[in-house]
Amino acid sequence: MDYLSRTKRQFSITILLSLIASNFLIIAGWITLRSKLQLSNIDYALILGLLAIILSLLFTLVLTKHLISPLKAIWQLIVHISPNGSSVNAPNIDSLKIGHELIANLSMQIYQLSSITNTKKNEEQQLTQSANRNFIANKLPLPLFILDKEETIVFSNHPASDYIGLNQADIMGKNFYMVMDMAFPSDNTLDTWLKEVKSKNATASMSWERVKLNVLDNHPTLLFDLAAYYNKDNPDNYETILVLFDHTKQYSQDDQAVSFVALSVHELRTPLTVLRGYIEALEEELGKEMNPELQEYMQKMNATAQQLTVFVNNILNVARVDNDQLQLQLREENWSEIVQSAIDAISLRAKVRGIELKSSIDPDLPTVGVDRLSIYEVINNLIDNAIKYSGKSTKIEISSYMSKDGMIETSVKDYGLGISPSIMPNLFTKFYRDHRNRAQIGGTGLGLYLSKAIISAHGGNIWVTSNLGKGSTFSFTIKPYTLLAEELKNSDNNEIVRGAHGWIKNHSLYRR
């Protein structure tokens, strides 16, 4: 039997009992009146009518209160669980005399209904939140991956799947390293970094430049910068967030060649290598069979090819200076040995011009802290200039000595054309050349500009003294090694890395 009909019967019984009771009371009243008082029939009727009205009123009041109580309980309950009804107490269903079971059952259902509505609401909220998150993540024009503790991909946005050319289904739930076959430029990889931070940090962030991604066949290699954010015990299990910044175009160009200049340098160097190689082979094969005149031609060819090699390096290094990419590795070196080998390398060029290179290097000079290749280039450029501007003179003097202020000074002195005082201030400017000599003397105006940049990066000075018509002396200073030793002690690999425009941190990520 269901609760409703049971309640209905309770109601009927209550009403029936009330009616019987009221009728019984009226009859009882009538009998009592008749036995005690002798009244007319009209009086009896009036008194009994009055009694019936009073009793009906009484019973109505009691019945209504009784019968309305289940409805009241339901009303109380609904108001109680409604969002603003916290001030109304929950009904005491156990105290109900009528419809107790029905109301208990109904209120349970109401509670259930309300909790379903709440869950629905929460779910909707969560759905909206996650939709918002997805929307933002997918509108972010950068590939984004989120990994859990096991480095499984728990989220990736559309740009991410598009970027690596896979479907979302092929990415989600997979191990990140299985999806992304990456190569890093150094030992500091995502893998090693994550291992380290997982053991030490609660949160950490890191970025890498020039990460290479080997993707499936028929897909070009991708190059990008990678930024990572690590957050241990993230409640959503979003432990590592990775964002990729694509630089494929730029870096692949860079990797093939630093820039247009580097590419040109490559294109110049290859035929130069071939030329120098065959000149050497010819000298070997023909050697002594050649008459002195031919031998001289051969030497001139060789010297010119060498000069071109130096010039090509100048172009490259000027581009590096201009782009803050020239890096010097300062190490302890024997100065006289460097100067002597630079002189030896250029001696053929002097010889074919009929110029004698005289050197006087103080044998007791202390060791120096220099970048061998760059400083070599400075000496080479200065001697090369001296050769070019020697005019009819046949002597160039190279000397090296300790200066009064504790620096090692080296000068290259020629007895040639000299420099007009009016142009002296511009001498170390890029592309600047003495216009009076442009027609006769080849050059680009890069050598002195580059030499100044290199010497400055060494912490030295470069300057010139000249007498028009009598020759010029170019001098520069560099630091003895002892002055650098203190800095070297603090560096990690026994060398100091410097840029042409001052200090740069070794192995820093965003160097440019």
Added chain:
Amino acid sequence: MDPISPGETIAPQNAQPARKVLCIEDEHFIGELYKRALTNAGYDTTLEVDGLIGLSLAQSDQFDIILLDLMLPNMTGIDILRSLRDPNKTPHLKAKIIITTNLEQREDVKQDIENQADGYIVKAEMTPKELVEFLNNIG
């Protein structure tokens, strides 16, 4: 120094068998010059122009020295170097790897290459004969 007549080979100073050089170089003239100079100095030289074939030759582990250009057809020298230094791809390699290139790299890329190779040479800065002297001086 006495000139070397064509075709003449000079026995290595010690009586050991000739050192074997693999020269992976796609510029034919440079390859020819290197082969000539190396052969004249008593090296047993193999020339290869293709990157992929070069890698498999190198992995055969029959060479003492590998001269490796960076810009190569089919596979770049950097990728060859990485494969040769990856124990999963090349379990054993006795050869010394010398990078020979005219290409300029960014400093960090260059540093990385230098760390993995046994030598780094700018071809334009060394004549073939100077290259041979360089090779004579490495172990």
